[in-house]
Amino acid sequence: MEDHANEIEIVTTGDGSTTLYSGRFSQHYHNPNGAVAESRHVFFKTAGVPGSIKKSEEINIFETGFGTGLNLILAKDYLERSGSTCRVQFFSTEAFPVTPDVASELDFGSELEEHNPNALLGKIFASLKPGWNRFEITGLIKLHLWVGPFSEMTLPGDKFNFFFHDPFSPEVNRELWTPDVFQALIAMAADDAKLVTYCAASSARAAMAVAGWKTARATGALGKREMTVASLAESGLSKFKLLNNRRLIERYKRGDFD
Numbered sequence: 001m002e003d004h005a006n007e008i009e010i011v012t013t014g015d016g017s018t019t020l021y022s023g024r025f026s027q028h029y030h031n032p033n034g035a036v037a038e039s040r041h042v043f044f045k046t047a048g049v050p051g052s053i054k055k056s057e058e059i060n061i062f063e064t065g066f067g068t069g070l071n072l073i074l075a076k077d078y079l080e081r082s083g084s085t086c087r088v089q090f091f092s093t094e095a096f097p098v099t100p101d102v103a104s105e106l107d108f109g110s111e112l113e114e115h116n117p118n119a120l121l122g123k124i125f126a127s128l129k130p131g132w133n134r135f136e137i138t139g140l141i142k143l144h145l146w147v148g149p150f151s152e153m154t155l156p157g158d159k160f161n162f163f164f165h166d167p168f169s170p171e172v173n174r175e176l177w178t179p180d181v182f183q184a185l186i187a188m189a190a191d192d193a194k195l196v197t198y199c200a201a202s203s204a205r206a207a208m209a210v211a212g213w214k215t216a217r218a219t220g221a222l223g224k225r226e227m228t229v230a231s232l233a234e235s236g237l238s239k240f241k242l243l244n245n246r247r248l249i250e251r252y253k254r255g256d257f258d
Contacts, residue, residue: 156188
């Protein structure tokens with residue numbers, strides 16, 4: 001596995017937690033105003049994951065872009081703080097995993113210290129191989145991590161309740177913001193599935209709409225005006241402001257985003 005550590009810089013964000021800056025993509029992995037705060041808002045609170053953990057026997061999460069592993073650590077945190085016996089299957093993909101040395105230097109903030117995230121992630125990153133990697137994080141949470149391009153991923157047979165779409169932005173990583181990618185996610189989606197992403201770009205929303213997702217806007221994290229929420233049915237977006245899917249599809253077909 002090729003070492004890209006020389007392209008990675010550890011950056012302290014506004015809430016005291018760290019993120020990474022990618023020289024490959026010229027972008028931060030998380031919002032520089034607060035890595036943990038952003039992930040809690042975008043992927044957990046807006047999607048309704050904490051409530052689902054409390055009331056469900058099992059939930060399946062699919063994440064595009066494992067990155068620093070922060071969302072896995074937060075899923076573990078929400079599960080353990082809830083006292084729930086919900087089983088969490090956490091699937092994720094990563095084309096360019098960080099090195100164990102980088103993972104060991106990340107700071108997830110004092111509120112997550114009890115999870116010993118550096119030790120956990122260090123072991124995960126140290127044992128990765130191309131393809132699917134599977135880890136029992138606790139008796140209730142399992143990690144299934146695909147290492148390699150999303151386009152080469154063998155689709156799991158599971159149906160997912162939540163999709164965390166967290167690759168680098170469409171400006172630098174366009175291949176993960178296409179109708180084909182969002183159609184692949186639909187093929188894995190449960191009837192109640194919800195997709196959340198920090199991204200509010202019209203091109204990304206149009207690609208979701210073309211694929212068959214209903215789209216809506218939600219309040220963004222840490223001063224960002226908007227983010228995007230999507231579902232297979234408009235009823236799943238009742239708490240959010242629906243976007244004009246027909247208009248987005250027309251613009252996509254007209255080539256407005258080429």
